[in-house]
Amino acid sequence: AQSVTQLGSHVSVSEGALVLLRCNYSSSVPPYLFWYVQYPNQGLQLLLKYTSAATLVKGINGFEAEFKKSETSFHLTKPSAHMSDAAEYFCAVSVNSGYSTLTFGKGTMLLVSP
Amino acid sequence: GAVVSQHPSRVICKSGTSVKIECRSLDFQATTMFWYRQFPKQSLMLMATSNEGSKATYEQGVEKDKFLINHASLTLSTLTVTSAHPEDSSFYICSARVGTKGSDTQYFGPGTRLTVL
Numbered sequence: 156a157q158s159v160t161q162l163g164s165h166v167s168v169s170e171g172a173l174v175l176l177r178c179n180y181s182s183s184v185p186p187y188l189f190w191y192v193q194y195p196n197q198g199l200q201l202l203l204k205y206t207s208a209a210t211l212v213k214g215i216n217g218f219e220a221e222f223k224k225s226e227t228s229f230h231l232t233k234p235s236a237h238m239s240d241a242a243e244y245f246c247a248v249s250v251n252s253g254y255s256t257l258t259f260g261k262g263t264m265l266l267v268s269p
Numbered sequence: 270g271a272v273v274s275q276h277p278s279r280v281i282c283k284s285g286t287s288v289k290i291e292c293r294s295l296d297f298q299a300t301t302m303f304w305y306r307q308f309p310k311q312s313l314m315l316m317a318t319s320n321e322g323s324k325a326t327y328e329q330g331v332e333k334d335k336f337l338i339n340h341a342s343l344t345l346s347t348l349t350v351t352s353a354h355p356e357d358s359s360f361y362i363c364s365a366r367v368g369t370k371g372s373d374t375q376y377f378g379p380g381t382r383l384t385v386l
């Protein structure tokens with residue numbers, strides 16, 4: 156079984172500041188890891204995914220995440236926050252090598268202030 | 270990219286009535302779609318896996334007779350909430366699988382907000 160823990164239900168940053176959203180996973184087998192973003196009253200949009208290739212994954216909108224097996228982490232970062240980045244972010248895990256059945260974390264709301 | 274649509278985006282119904290929600294893959298065929306439920310300020314919970322031409326697979330605790338899923342074509346899955354009650358009010362999101370085993374991705378629809386009065 157897999158699980159995901161997202162530390163911090165809310166993260167506040169100033170525009171232009173570094174964004175760091177934390178995600179730790181638990182999996183008995185090698186995982187696939189995903190970050191999704193959800194804007195209010197909308198579905199989820201895939202930001203990036205890790206599928207056992209490069210440990211540093213670059214996604215859309217300037218986001219990237221690094222897979223660290225020793226720390227069982229997959230934190231999401233962006234060097235400089237924009238107001239448009241304000242949204243809910245979900246980390247998800249699925250089993251490597253099989254079809255993905257996603258297990259989501261509880262989400263982190265990113266708040267960006269001017 | 271892969272586009273998934275849902276209809277309606279928002280529905281309000283009376284208690285005891287049934288509501289059908291459609292999930293369509295617009296520019297690709299999806300043999301597998303998923304239905305999730307999201308309560309306010311919470312994460313997505315997988316309800317069921319919808320397989321084209323066969324019965325849906327429900328997650329533990331999800332009533333299959335209450336949440337009827339039909340996947341009659343490669344581009345359409347429907348979720349019918351039967352005899353809806355206020356506690357069924359939620360945000361329902363579908364996704365469609367793209368890709369082969371080990372390299373697949375789920376693309377999500379925009380969601381349907383169900384309010385049961």
